[in-house]
Each structure stands twice: as C-alpha cells, then as structure tokens.
Amino acid sequence: MLISNVWAAVLVMTVAFQAAAAETSPIVGNPLIEIPAGMFVFGRDEGLENERPRRVLKGLPFAINRTEITNRQYERFVQATGHRPAFYANHPLLGLDDRPVVGVSWGDAEAFCRHYGLVLPSEQQYERAARGTTGAAFPWGDGPPDETRANSGADPCCSGDARDGYPMTAPAESFVRGASDDGALNLVGNVWEWTRDPYGPYESEEAAESAAAFRVLRGGSWNSDRNHLTTTYRLAYDPEFRFSANGGFRCVRSVP
Structure with missing residues (x-):
C-alpha cells in the first residue's frame, strides 16, 4: 500500500511538472529562460x-527563448494556423529543420509569438538578455x-564564409561557448533578430514618427562582419520585407 502511494505521488508530481513545463515552454523544443528583474546597462x-x-x-x-525559432518550430505554427510559410522553407540549407527560420517579415514573427501567448522582445529586453547586468559587449563577455x-x-x-563550419545559418543549438550568462544561445550571430520596437533615437520624438517605417533588428548574422556583432548594434529594417x-x-x- 505504501509503495502504491509513493508511485501515485510520483505520478502526480510528474504530471504536475509536465504541465508546468508546458506552461513555461509553449514552443516545443525551445524553453523560455527566466531573466530576473534588476539593474542593467542599456546602450553605449x-x-x-x-x-x-x-x-x-x-x-x-521576463523570459526569453533559449534559441532562435527554428524552421521546424515555425512549420508547426504554419500547419496549426494556415499562416504563410517562411520564404526559404524549402531551401536546401536555410530550410533545414534545426536552422533558424529566415524569410519572415516582422508581422510574420509577431503573429508566431502571439499564437503562443508571447511577444517579440523589446530592445531593452534583448540587451538585458544578451549583455547580462554589467553591459558586456558580447553575450559571453568582452572578448x-x-x-x-x-x-x-x-x-x-x-x-x-565557412570558417566557423557553416557557410550560411548554423543549427540553433550551436555555439554553446557563446552563450549568455543566463544560458541563451546565438544572441549575437547566426541570424538578425526582430524586436518589437520602432526604430529611432533613444531620446527623441523621432521614434514615434518612424514607427510605421522601420523596426529594429539586433545581433548580426551569418554574413555579418564583426563590427555588426555587438550587443548594442541596431539595424533599421522594413517590417514588410520577408x-x-x-x-x-x-x-x-x-513574468508577473
């Protein structure tokens, strides 16, 4: 009887853990990493x-996906919602299941996140996740x-180029030596990442005026030179371009 009760308790705990995991990680295979409140450096x-x-x-x-959204994860969204596929979904390299999805507009990315009860990161959230609390130039530090x-x-x-082993995108789980202090991967390099913010100077009304024109991409990509691979570089981009x-x-x- 005692053994049965123990197994019953284990089963309940297992189910509860799985339910909690499902709640905290709505995107299969891409957990959300918790970033605590606190002071951090923004801009340079x-x-x-x-x-x-x-x-x-x-x-x-807040909590942020451990990796970029992959082709496999985006395709599940497409199948569930009927949303248009990524432009490079069938590309022999860019379309591989474990690679970050590319060929998506800002609206496509926003729709994906919204489907899972999430949003695109703000520029401040991106920098906090990428730089930690001390304002590092890169997720791994200042080297x-x-x-x-x-x-x-x-x-x-x-x-x-293929010096790092990949002529174009790399698997989203690659480059663990470049992880942030909190454990997020590829916040610099691999693919530029949409944020939800309009582009404009940080302390100016021009940000509101440009809201309809450009959104901000962060992080650099597989074809970026190293000047574009910092945690503070901001790229203004047409949100309609896919x-x-x-x-x-x-x-x-x-996070409440």
Whole structure:
C-alpha cells in the first residue's frame, strides 16, 4: 500500500511538472529562460550615434527563448494556423529543420509569438538578455567574437564564409561557448533578430514618427562582419520585407 502511494505521488508530481513545463515552454523544443528583474546597462557611448546614450535602467522580469525559432518550430505554427510559410522553407540549407527560420517579415514573427501567448522582445529586453547586468559587449563577455562563439561572415562586410563550419545559418543549438550568462544561445550571430520596437533615437520624438517605417533588428548574422556583432548594434529594417536570408527572431514572455 505504501509503495502504491509513493508511485501515485510520483505520478502526480510528474504530471504536475509536465504541465508546468508546458506552461513555461509553449514552443516545443525551445524553453523560455527566466531573466530576473534588476539593474542593467542599456546602450553605449563608444558606439554609433544611434546606440547612445549609455544608461543604467531597472528592468522588469521576463523570459526569453533559449534559441532562435527554428524552421521546424515555425512549420508547426504554419500547419496549426494556415499562416504563410517562411520564404526559404524549402531551401536546401536555410530550410533545414534545426536552422533558424529566415524569410519572415516582422508581422510574420509577431503573429508566431502571439499564437503562443508571447511577444517579440523589446530592445531593452534583448540587451538585458544578451549583455547580462554589467553591459558586456558580447553575450559571453568582452572578448571579441571568434569561430567557436558565433556564426559570422567574412571580414569585409557582408558575405558568408565557412570558417566557423557553416557557410550560411548554423543549427540553433550551436555555439554553446557563446552563450549568455543566463544560458541563451546565438544572441549575437547566426541570424538578425526582430524586436518589437520602432526604430529611432533613444531620446527623441523621432521614434514615434518612424514607427510605421522601420523596426529594429539586433545581433548580426551569418554574413555579418564583426563590427555588426555587438550587443548594442541596431539595424533599421522594413517590417514588410520577408525575403531576407539572414533575419529571424525569438519570443519573450513577461513574468508577473
């Protein structure tokens, strides 16, 4: 009788754990990493004009996908909703199941996240996840990128190469040496990542004026030179454009 009760308790705990995991990870195979509230560095004064000013902000808690959304994960969304497929879904390299999905507009990415009860990250959430609390230049610290930490391109911008083992995108689970302190992968390199924010100067009304024109991509990609591979570089991009072979995304959830 005691053994039966023990097994019953184990079963209940297992079911409860699976339910909790399902709640915290709505995207199969891509867990959400919890980022606690606290002070963090946003922006930098040594970079380009649009990266300034450097500020220390108090961030709210949130959770972010461990990796970029993959082709396999995006295809499940397409099958469930009837949403249009990614532009490169059938590409022999870019369309591989374990590679980050590319060829998606800002609206496509936003629809995917919304389907799972999530949203695209803000620029502040991206930087907190990528830089930690101390404002590092890269997810792994302040040492420059190399072939073991990030999937990047040739030294002259902007073409791919295979020095890191991948001529184009790499599997989303690659480059574990480049992980952030919290355990997120490829926040720099592999593919540019959509954020939900409109592009504009950090401290200007121009941000509102440009909201309909551009959204911000972060992180650099497989064909980026190393000048584009910092945690603060901001790329303004047409949200309607869905033909980019180097642009993807991941999602976040706010934590009560």
